[in-house]
Amino acid sequence: LTTAYNDxxxxxxxxxxxxxxxxxxxxxxxxEPNTRMIYMSTFNxxxxxxxxxxxxxxxxxEITSTEFVYVIVMVLAVVTAxxxxxxxxxxxxxxxxxEPVSALKVQLDQHQGDTSQKFIVPExxxxxxxxxxxxxNEYRSQINQVIKREQAFARYASHELRTPLTVMKGSSSLLAxxxxxxxxxxxxGRIQDATQQMSTMVDALLGLVRYERNTDDSPVRTISEQExxxxxxxxxxxxxxxxxxFNVQILGHPQTKATTAVLNxxxxxLIRNGIAATSAGTIHITMTDTTLSVRDEGEGFxxxxxxxxxxxxxxxxxxxxxxxxxQFTIDTHSEGGCExxxxxxx
Numbered sequence: 001l002t003t004a005y006n007d008x009x010x011x012x013x014x015x016x017x018x019x020x021x022x023x024x025x026x027x028x029x030x031x032e033p034n035t036r037m038i039y040m041s042t043f044n045x046x047x048x049x050x051x052x053x054x055x056x057x058x059x060x061x062e063i064t065s066t067e068f069v070y071v072i073v074m075v076l077a078v079v080t081a082x083x084x085x086x087x088x089x090x091x092x093x094x095x096x097x098x099e100p101v102s103a104l105k106v107q108l109d110q111h112q113g114d115t116s117q118k119f120i121v122p123e124x125x126x127x128x129x130x131x132x133x134x135x136x137n138e139y140r141s142q143i144n145q146v147i148k149r150e151q152a153f154a155r156y157a158s159h160e161l162r163t164p165l166t167v168m169k170g171s172s173s174l175l176a177x178x179x180x181x182x183x184x185x186x187x188x189g190r191i192q193d194a195t196q197q198m199s200t201m202v203d204a205l206l207g208l209v210r211y212e213r214n215t216d217d218s219p220v221r222t223i224s225e226q227e228x229x230x231x232x233x234x235x236x237x238x239x240x241x242x243x244x245x246f247n248v249q250i251l252g253h254p255q256t257k258a259t260t261a262v263l264n265x266x267x268x269x270l271i272r273n274g275i276a277a278t279s280a281g282t283i284h285i286t287m288t289d290t291t292l293s294v295r296d297e298g299e300g301f302x303x304x305x306x307x308x309x310x311x312x313x314x315x316x317x318x319x320x321x322x323x324x325x326x327q328f329t330i331d332t333h334s335e336g337g338c339e340x341x342x343x344x345x346x
Contacts, residue, residue: 040053
C-alpha cells in the first residue's frame with residue numbers, strides 16, 4: 001500500500017510536479033481512483049542528505065462512499081434496535097411501576113369518601129403494589145366498619161340518651177306547676193337549664209357522628225344577635241355565682257354551616273372556660289363578620305391542663321372546628337386574661 005523512493009526521478013511522472021523544488025511535502029494529490037497520499041522529506045546517509053518520498057494508496061486505506069453508506073446504515077440499524085429494546089423495557093417498567101401508582105391515584109380521587117369501593121392495580125404490576133392495594137383495602141374495610149359502628153351507636157344513643165332527658169324535662173315541668181318555695185323554684189330552673197344544655201349537647205354530638213361526612217350539604221346561615229344573646233344567657237347562672245358580668249359586642253354577623261346546637265356547644269364551652277378562669281371581672285364576648293371571640297380577665301392562657309376540668313371543654317371545641325374547617329386559637333391577651341377566637345371565614 002505504501003512505496004518508498006529516494007530519488008524524485010524514480011516516482012511516477014504524474015506526481016513529480018507536486019514535488020519539484022521542494023524539500024518537504026505532505027498532502028493528498030490526484031483524482032479518484034488515482035488519489036495518493038505523498039510524504040516527502042530528507043534523511044542523512046554517510047554525511048550526505050538524500051530525499052525520501054513515501055507514496056500511499058489512500059483509496060485503499062480510506063473507506064469509499066459506498067462503504068460509508070453501509071456504515072451509516074449499520075449505525076442507524078443498531079441505534080433503532082437499541083431504541084426498540086429500551087422502549088420495550090421502559091414500557092414494561094411503566095406497566096409495573098408507574099401505571100399502578102396512577103391507577104391508585106385515580107381510584108382515590110374517584111372513590112373519595114366511599115369506603116365500600118376496593119382498590120385494584122393493573123395485572124402485571126409489581127408485587128409490592130399488589131401488597132399495597134391489599135393493605136389499603138384492609139384499612140378501608142376497617143374504616144368502613146368503624147363508620148358503621150358509629151352510625152349504629154348514633155341510632156342507639158339517639159334513643160337511649162334522649163329518653164331520660166325527655167323524662168327530666170317533663171318531670172321538671174310538672175314540678176314547676178305545683179306550689180313550691182322560691183328555693184325550690186330556683187332548683188327547678190337549674191334542672192331545666194341543665195337538661196336543655198344536655199339536650200343541646202347530645203344533639204350536637206350525635207349530629208357529628210351522623211352527618212360527619214355531609215358537611216358540604218349543610219346550608220349556609222347567618223348568626224343573629226339574638227342567637228348570640230341566647231347562648232350567653234345559658235351561662236348567666238354560672239356567672240352570677242362568681243359575680244361576673246358579660247360584655248357582648250356585636251360588630252358583624254358571620255355566616256356558617258353549623259347548626260344552632262353546634263354553635264351553642266362550641267361557644268358555651270369557651271364561655272364556661274372563661275368563667276372558670278376568672279375570679280372577678282368581666283367576660284368579653286365579641287362577634288364580627290368572620291370571628292367569634294371570648295376573653296376573660298383571669299391569669300391568662302396556660303398550656304398546663306386544669307386539674308378540675310370543665311366537661312369535654314376545649315377538646316369538643318377543637319373537634320368541632322376541624323369538622324367545619326374553622327380556625328381556633330387561644331392565647332394570652334395583651335390587656336390580660338385569656339382570649340379564645342373562632343375564625344369562621346374558612
